[in-house]
Amino acid sequence: MADTITMQVARYRPGQEAEPVFQSYDVPLRKEWAVLDGLNHIKDHVDGTLSYRWSCRMGICGSCGMTVNGSPVLSCATFLTDYAPGPVRVEPLRNFPVVRDLVVDIGDFMAKLPSVKPWLIRDDEPPEGEYLQTPDELDDYKKFSMCINCMLCYSACPVYALDPAFVGPAAIALAQRYNLDSRDEGAADRRDVLSSAEGVWACTFVGECSTACPKGVDPAGAIQRYKLTAATHALKDFLLPRGAR
Amino acid sequence: MTYVKPISTLWWLRRPSYFLFALRELSSVFVAWFVVYLLMLVSAISAGPEAYHRFLDWSTGRVLVLNVVALLFVLLHAVTWFNLAPRAMVVPHVPPVVVLVLHYLLWLGLSAALAWVVLR
Amino acid sequence: MSTFHNVVVVGGGGAGLRAAIAVAEANPRLTVAVVSKVYPMRSHTVSAEGGAAAVAGPDDSLEEHLYDTISGGDWLVDQDAAEAFVQEAPRELLRLEHWGCPWSRQRDGRIAVRAFGGMKKKRTWFAADKTGFHMLHTLFQTTLSNPDVVRYDEWFVTSLLVDDGQVYGVVAIELATGRVETVIANAVILCTGGCGRVFPFTTNANIKTGDGMALAYRAGAPLKDMEFVQYHPTGLPFTGILITEAARAEGGWLLNKDGYRYLQDYDLGTPTPHPVLRSMELGPRDRLSQAFVHEHDKGRTTDTPYGPIVHLDLRHLGAEVIDAKLPFVRELCSKYENIDPVKELIPVRPVVHYMMGGVHTDIHGATSLTGLYAAGEVACVSINGANRLGSNSLPECLVFGARAGQAAAEFVTSTRTAPGAAVYAQARDAQRLLEREFARHAEGSHIGGRERIADIRTEMQTAMENGAGIYRDGESLAKAADRLRDLRERFGRATVDDRSRTFNTEAVALLELSFMLDVAESIVVSALHRGESRGAHQRTDFPGRDDERFLAHSLVRRTPDGGGLVDYMPVKITQWPPGERVYGR
Incomplete structure (x- = not known):
């Protein structure tokens, strides 16, 4: 194994470059090093001007999503040796405006997220103790509660690229996380946004969101499942008189 | 001052899944063609034996090739659709x-x- | 530019979001802002794994939780604070349940609890082994439903605005644009978490640089019990990633290089096949980490390129238990160590995990400065004393986050003082000062040559590990103090290559380093003064606990020349006089 590997890192400094350019750095190639360790080596020892987000370095905070050799990944959970002998091409997440180097603007997601009301909705006062929920009922939504908001699914989704109004995989999965929670009564409140043209119906099931998801959330599955729910509701609304729905 | 990367016209060639996605979107045209073809068939039958035979004669050669291609696309559409079923239901x-x-x-x-x- | 909110919360983790909700609930007419250097769901609460303690079943009692906490903290716990804590923890965890937190359940649908280190009863609520993640996202999503909470995401707070002993807001940099902004407020709540990054090998995320501690310290608020730094006994080598204590609570064993459960040699009980509460692997973290050092001294650890290790053995638990209760442990081991704990031993070593000390507050989260509150790891209330028990910190964030939020809301509702001209002048000065600092470090034309931020940071971390690690003595601490003074001088020559205003992470690293240097100094000076061994503070030159002289909290205040002045205040003892810490017998 060679003892170094070349990282080609996309640089974009507003005012300095009109569009991103690649800059190459040689970094030590070590078995334990994630792509993020390579970037940290560059920032600490070679070029302090390189900007990127990172925090927990254990794949749970969702900060360090990047495009590595064309695929959206968490750079803390993707290892340099998997790309040996290199070069490793590191770019910002696709489908987002680039703020600087590897930092993207996720404001669009942050603005859309509240629109699907991803919180527990109940009309009544909570009980004295806990809401009862069996392990089976927990399993019904558990998978969708694993989303770390890392944005890899948005980066992988060609529909989001073509139609930025699309609510998107993570937000819909989080809406489903609450819809499928036995404690929640807010499905009707979420229906308008989810059933809209920018909601589940914008999805054409490319499935890349679920492939890209580092936490096994399966947003594509969440969306397909909601399509069935939405279709059933539309049919009911059409067929049944108002009182019987 | 953010940079927005323009979408390349060949973006759908970048990944097999994107390509499949493009093909599936395209398949709707062929599904539509099958419907039109079926309507033409019904119309030909209702117009009597002569019209029906003229329709059959027309349905060879290039039209047959078109129908074979259309069938492949419809199959693609059906199979990918069915493969989704367990995740939707x-x-x-x-x-x-x-x-x-x-x-x-x-x-x-x-x-x-x-x-x-x-x-x- | 400046904006105004009645209350500003600095930090958007468990404590910060809980505090913000509490302010909004206490008085809906108040506006509350959450200013955080990362998006709230990136906050380090997300990494907490094992669980949150609160009395849940009929076989448990508040008394027992209280006693475990006090003895676990080696009697340096303020007992009135701990009483409030154990009393309010169940209600807080229930509220989280009502907000949707996916707690793990028993078959009948009720909350499940697990064993945890130093706890005599099973009382640790958990969401598999991603408890912090689920708690944080539940809190974050709940705040999304509350339009009264205004967020300033990715704003880095650089200083507090103080006038005549009262805090009136913060100065912050909006990272995306580099603009220096001021947020004026009637009260500020610090919820910035810990400072693990002061050490080289830590479970703490990159953002844990002690910002809030330094902000308060510089503003004149004393820091309390800063010498108590918790080492968690089971971190993965190289990365420092935490392997949760829940792994031992579910029945995991710690083995030395001979496959021997060595904890039995350190007065922690006798080995049994099934876990026994407050015994062996379920002893407190300080004692377990100290046992590791002794094993190492006896030559019974295994050497690796990333330091000596022992092994955590989960193999006898089987795939089913591991997948149901510890899926994240399996995921982390496979990703970062390339091993499967179902079949293989996990290499582990003690790792800096938690800061017992912090900004001194009363039981309402109020600091010594009017209008300044603190909650969570940044604060020292103190319920953790000389050693925090695992699974007490998550409920601490909620209980004292809520308390600080309520207290701040009450304060701003009942007082009428408005920020005067001096505050606005200070805001303008702070902005100019920052610009000048930035320009100075960016110039890089200093006498004595340029210094890299990362070099100073690494040397500071090494100095801390060598001088103020699991075992310290007067000499090692004095040496660390010298090194830190030297590093502070070199910090003046630190160079920022990045001149850009847009998302300048190098400037952030510079400011974080300056915060860390302050925090590191406060740790070392507090440790130097405490001539005894208690909990996580072990002085080889003072091996015994000395209740006569040191049953007291240390308070360190910043002197004008940048040094720290230490004095002491009594520990509040209500019902448990100091006794022996007994585990496993």
């Missing part, structure tokens, strides 16, 4: 593969019934 305590197999069995059964009606 989550039935408690029923493994996804059962949902999938049931869909295919239903498809086979309906096709067989249709074939029986047509070829009888």
Whole structure:
């Protein structure tokens, strides 16, 4: 194994470059090093001007999503040796405006997220103790509660690229996380946004969101499942008189 | 001052899944063609034997090739659609593969019934 | 530019979001802002794994939780604070349940609890082994439903605005644009978490640089019990990633290089096949980490390129238990160590995990400065004393986050003082000062040559590990103090290559380093003064606990020349006089 590997890192400094350019750095190639360790080596020892987000370095905070050799990944959970002998091409997440180097603007997601009301909705006062929920009922939504908001699914989704109004995989999965929670009564409140043209119906099931998801959330599955729910509701609304729905 | 990367016209060639996605989107044209073709067939039959034979004669050569291509696209559409079924229909305590197999069995059964009606 | 909110919360983790909700609930007419250097769901609460303690079943009692906490903290716990804590923890965890937190359940649908280190009863609520993640996202999503909470995401707070002993807001940099902004407020709540990054090998995320501690310290608020730094006994080598204590609570064993459960040699009980509460692997973290050092001294650890290790053995638990209760442990081991704990031993070593000390507050989260509150790891209330028990910190964030929020809301509702001209002048000065600092470090034309931020940071971390690690003595601490003074001088020559205003992470690293240097100094000076061994503070030159002289909290205040002045205040003892810490017998 060679003892170094070349990282080609996309640089974009507003005012300095009109569009991103690649800059190459040689970094030590070590078995334990994630792509993020390579970037940290560059920032600490070679070029302090390189900007990127990172925090927990254990794949749970969702900060360090990047495009590595064309695929959206968490750079803390993707290892340099998997790309040996290199070069490793590191770019910002696709489908987002680039703020600087590897930092993207996720404001669009942050603005859309509240629109699907991803919180527990109940009309009544909570009980004295806990809401009862069996392990089976927990399993019904558990998978969708694993989303770390890392944005890899948005980066992988060609529909989001073509139609930025699309609510998107993570937000819909989080809406489903609450819809499928036995404690929640807010499905009707979420229906308008989810059933809209920018909601589940914008999805054409490319499935890349679920492939890209580092936490096994399966947003594509969440969306397909909601399509069935939405279709059933539309049919009911059409067929049944108002009182019987 | 953010940079927005323009979408390349060939973006759908970048990944096999994107390509498949593009093909599936395209398949809708061929599904539509099948509907038109079926309507033409019905119209030809209702117009009498002569029109029907003229329609059959027309349906060879290039039209046949078109229909074969259309069939492939419709199959692609159906298969990818069926493969989604277990993820859209989550039935408690029923493994996804059962949902999938049931869909295919239903498809086979309906096709067989249709074939029986047509070829009888 | 400046904006105004009645209350500003600095930090958007468990404590910060809980505090913000509490302010909004206490008085809906108040506006509350959450200013955080990362998006709230990136906050380090997300990494907490094992669980959150609160009395749940009929076989448990508040008394027992209280006693475990006090003895676990080696009697340096303020007992009135701990009483409030154990009393309010169940209600807080229930509220989280009502907000949708996916707690793990028993078959009948009720909350499940698990064993945890130093706890005599099973009382640790958990969401598999991603408890912090689920708690944080539940809190974050709940705040999304509350339009009264205004967020300033990715704003880095650089200083507090203080006038005549009262805090009136913060100065912050909006990272996306580099603009220096001021947020004026009637009260500020610090919820910035810990400072693990002061050490080289830590479970703490990159953002844990002690910002809030330094902000308060510089503003004149004393820091309390800063010498108590918790080492968690089971971190993965190289990365420092935490392997949760829940792994031992579910029945995991710690083995030395001979496959021997060595904890039995350190007065922690006798080995049994099934876990026994407050015994062996379920002893407190300080004692377990100290046992590791002794094993190492006896030559019974295994050497690796990333330091000596022992092994955590989960193999006898089987795939089913591991997948149901510890899926994240399996995921982390496979990703970062390339091993499967179902079949293989996990290499582990003690790792800096938690800061017992912090900004001195009363039981309402109020600091010594009017209008300044603190909650969570940044604060020292103190319920953790000389050693925090695992699973007490998550409920601490909620209980004292809520308390600080309520207290701040009450304060701003009942007082009428408005920020005067001096505050606005200070805001303008702070902005100019920052610009000048930035320009100075960016110039890089200093006498004595340029210094890299990362070099100073690494040397500071090494100095801390060598001088103020699991075992310290007067000499090692004095040496660390010298090194830190030297590093502070070199910090003046630190160079920022990045001149850009847009998302300048190098400027952030510079400011974080300056915060860390302050925090590191406060740790070392507090440790130097405490001539005894208690909990996580072990002085080889003072091996015994000395209740006569040191049953007291240390308070360190910043002197004008940048040094720290230490004095002491009594520990509040209500019902448990100091006793022996007994585990496993």
